[in-house]
Each structure stands twice: as C-alpha cells, then as structure tokens.
Amino acid sequence: MPKKQSLRELYEESRHEGDSNGNGRNADVHAFRMMTVVVLLIVTWVAYASIPLTHAGAAVHYNGMEMANSALHKGMLKEYRDEATERLSMDFSRILTPVQLEATDIMRHVAKECLPEKVPEYVMPGRGAYKAYEMATDYLVCAMQSQAHRFCHPAERARLVEQLLQYRDRRQNVLAIEASRNAMMKNRAAQQQLAIVKSIAASSGQTLAAEPEPVGDEIDSEVMRSLAHLVANGLMARSDFGYMGLYLPEEYVSALMTEKTAATCGY
Numbered sequence: 383m384p385k386k387q388s389l390r391e392l393y394e395e396s397r398h399e400g401d402s403n404g405n406g407r408n409a410d411v412h413a414f415r416m417m418t419v420v421v422l423l424i425v426t427w428v429a430y431a432s433i434p435l436t437h438a439g440a441a442v443h444y445n446g447m448e449m450a451n452s453a454l455h456k457g458m459l460k461e462y463r464d465e466a467t468e469r470l471s472m473d474f475s476r477i478l479t480p481v482q483l484e485a486t487d488i489m490r491h492v493a494k495e496c497l498p499e500k501v502p503e504y505v506m507p508g509r510g511a512y513k514a515y516e517m518a519t520d521y522l523v524c525a526m527q528s529q530a531h532r533f534c535h536p537a538e539r540a541r542l543v544e545q546l547l548q549y550r551d552r553r554q555n556v557l558a559i560e561a562s563r564n565a566m567m568k569n570r571a572a573q574q575q576l577a578i579v580k581s582i583a584a585s586s587g588q589t590l591a592a593e594p595e596p597v598g599d600e601i602d603s604e605v606m607r608s609l610a611h612l613v614a615n616g617l618m619a620r621s622d623f624g625y626m627g628l629y630l631p632e633e634y635v636s637a638l639m640t641e642k643t644a645a646t647c648g649y
Contacts, residue, residue, distance in 0.1 A: 435629070438632035440551075441558070448469075453466075470506055471504040472555045474548075475503070476548045477549055478501045480497075515553065519605060523604045533647075534647035549605070550601070600633070613637060614641065615644045616646050620638045623638065
C-alpha cells in the first residue's frame with residue numbers, strides 16, 4: 383500500500399523531478415521564466431495601450447494687435463520686417479516646394495504639373511495666408527492624382543505624409559487668424575472704423591474686397607477623397623502614419639480607415 387504523503391512532501395517531490403540521466407530539474411526555474419514572460423507581456427500591453435490612437439494639430443494663437451503691427455512693420459525697415467516675418471510668418475515651402483528643390487525627377491515632374499505659377503516664399507497673417515492655403519489645397523489634390531504609381535515607393539509615401547501633416551498645421555494657422563480677426567472685430571471701435579472705411583469706399587465708387595471664406599470644420603473634402611482613393615488602391619496605408627498605424631493624425635482618420643479594395647503595388 384503506497385505511503386500517504388503530506389501536501390508538503392508532494393510539493394517538495396514535484397520541485398525535483400528526476401530525468402533519464404538521473405539529474406534533478408528544478409521546477410522553480412521554469413516557474414520563474416514563465417512569470418517573467420507574463421510580466422513582460424503585461425508591460426508590453428500597457429505600453430502599447432498607452433500610445434494614443436490619434437493626434438491632432440496643436441492649436442495656434444495670434445494676437446490681433448501684434449498682427450496689425452507686424453503688417454505695418456512688413457513695409458518698413460528691414461529689421462522690423464524680418465522680426466515680424468520670423469514671429470508670424472507661415473512656411474508653406476515644405477508643401478509648395480519649388481521645382482528645382484525637389485529631390486527626385488518624378489517629384490520635379492509633379493511639381494511642374496501641379497504647382498501654381500508663383501510660389502510664396504513666406505506668408506503673413508491676412509489674405510495672403512488664405513490664398514496660400516488654397517494653393518496648397520489645389521496642389522495636394524493634383525499631386526495625389528498625378529503619377530500615382532510613385533506611391534509604391536516608400537520615399538514617395540513619406541513625402542506625401544510630410545506634406546499632409548504640414549497642410550494640417552497650416553490649417554491651424556488659418557483657423558487662428560480667423561479666431562483673432564473675429565475677436566478683434568467684436569470691439570466697438572473696430573466696428574466703427576470699418577463702417578467709416580466702407581463709407582469712404584462707397585463715396586468714391588469703390589467696394590471693399592470680400593472677407594475670405596472661413597475654413598471649414600474639416601480638412602478639404604477633395605484632399606480627403608484623394609487620400610481615401612490612394613488607401614483604397616493600396617497606394618497609402620495607415621502604417622505610413624504614426625507607429626504601426628497608431629497615433630494617426632486625427633484630421634485624416636476617416637480617409638485612412640477606408641477599406642482597401644485593390645493592391646496596385648502588389649501587396
């Protein structure tokens with residue numbers, strides 16, 4: 383009749399099992415390894431889960447009086463103009479890159495086809511910012527539809543990602559201009575001044591230029607449709623943005639979530 387063993391004896395026996403060579407194998411080592419793996423999995427999951435799914439362009443703020451003073455300084459002494467430009471100018475050059483500065487033949491071809499006749503070097507708050515933003519919108523739509531096979535190459539996809547993020551950030555600039563202008567025009571003195579200017583213009587048979595159309599709540603629909611088309615055809619993917627398809631730019635999420643229906647590049 384087998385000897386009855388206590389739980390302690392059974393545990394000690396299980397810790398040291400004999401193998402065919404007569405050597406003991408310590409089960410605690412395996413338990414430790416298993417626990418280490420579990421801990422690493424938990425830590426990895428926590429780190430992975432802590433990465434935000436999306437990110438949005440940071441809000442930009444302009445001071446109305448600073449904008450007005452800078453507009454005056456721009457036409458004055460060089461040191462004032464340079465200071466105003468450095469503080470308030472918007473750089474569209476990474477979107478509207480001159481043909482000669484593009485790095486590849488295919489991008490130079492796209493630039494020749496899609497760039498406006500005159501590319502702004504720098505843009506100050508005001509009507510010029512709206513105009514440059516419209517140029518950037520038209521350019522991106524054209525560029526995404528021109529030589530689309532180029533997006534099979536990682537460098538071309540990375541270039542478009544940079545341009546789209548720059549476009550998102552320039553949109554924040556224009557939204558900030560609108561907010562500053564609207565806040566400034568709520569002032570009674572500003573309203574009175576505008577009424578005087580309108581009256582003088584009317585008496586001389588002139589009309590003031592219409593205010594620029596406000597920027598919508600979302601990225602331009604044509605830009606979004608063009609991006610969605612690239613995603614659907616396997617020419618762009620969520621993995622081209624952020625980390626393994628996470629941390630996507632919030633403004634482009636709806637286009638990037640488009641279902642892939644074709645594999646133009648073969649994958």
